[in-house]
Amino acid sequence: KAGVTQTPRYxxxxxxxxxxxxxSPISGHRSVSWYQQTPGQGLQFLFEYFSETxxxxxxxxxxxxxxxxxxxxxxxxxxxLELGDSALYLCASSGTGNGxxxxxxxxxxxx
Amino acid sequence: xxxxxxxxGPLSVPEGAIVSLNCTYSNSAFQYFMxxxxxSRKGPELLMxxxxxxxxxxxxxxxQVDKSSKYISLFIRDSQPSDSATYLCAMEGGTSYGKLTFxxxxxxTVHP
Numbered sequence: 495k496a497g498v499t500q501t502p503r504y505x506x507x508x509x510x511x512x513x514x515x516x517x518s519p520i521s522g523h524r525s526v527s528w529y530q531q532t533p534g535q536g537l538q539f540l541f542e543y544f545s546e547t548x549x550x551x552x553x554x555x556x557x558x559x560x561x562x563x564x565x566x567x568x569x570x571x572x573x574x575l576e577l578g579d580s581a582l583y584l585c586a587s588s589g590t591g592n593g594x595x596x597x598x599x600x601x602x603x604x605x
Numbered sequence: 606x607x608x609x610x611x612x613x614g615p616l617s618v619p620e621g622a623i624v625s626l627n628c629t630y631s632n633s634a635f636q637y638f639m640x641x642x643x644x645s646r647k648g649p650e651l652l653m654x655x656x657x658x659x660x661x662x663x664x665x666x667x668x669q670v671d672k673s674s675k676y677i678s679l680f681i682r683d684s685q686p687s688d689s690a691t692y693l694c695a696m697e698g699g700t701s702y703g704k705l706t707f708x709x710x711x712x713x714t715v716h717p
Contacts, residue, residue, distance in 0.1 A: 544702065594639070596651075599647075
């Protein structure tokens with residue numbers, strides 16, 4: 495059974511640019527959530543989607559956005575990148591009542 | 606005050622030791638409790654998932670939840686060098702769909 499797949503694994507972007515990250519959940523999972531992980535703040539919740547609807551959103555600025563497609567694949571976008579956006583971005587998918595499975599993440603470096 | 610508190614360690618133990626990892630929380634709405642293991646440059650891996658007070662065992666791992674004290678624990682028996690990683694507790698509850706609140710993580714090293 496394939497796990498959660500995140501692409502790309504690594505990205506280097508320049509301040510002011512925008513970036514799109516992709517997440518393919520486990521087959522059959524309809525919930526996809528996104529997290530930012532940094533050494534100082536740990537894992538912080540960005541947003542969650544279920545059946546193409548955003549059900550929950552964390553305390554991040556509007557530059558962070560996401561969407562989910564009908565096949566449950568999800569993308570997140572960060573516009574006008576800042577140095578502080580450098581982080582590991584993790585996606586997790588969930589079925590029913592068995593916790594959340596994370597992907598390996600996308601490591602974003604903003605220079 | 607953070608909703609979930611976890612001692613960051615680091616914790617260093619000899620191979621074969623019993624390891625105890627702990628988290629406390631303040632939000633009584635939390636109903637689901639998880640423990641994750643994260644190796645360097647990898648995503649978190651789910652170890653244990655519980656939703657009630659009491660103990661749950663899986664191989665060398667035992668998760669313990671005490672909702673009255675707002676305290677959860679993970680015990681690792683017969684620890685191995687391959688258990689060296691960061692261990693994260695995570696919680697979910699109420700109407701916070703898909704939102705896990707994590708502890709800061711405990712860095713564990715098991716030396717041969």
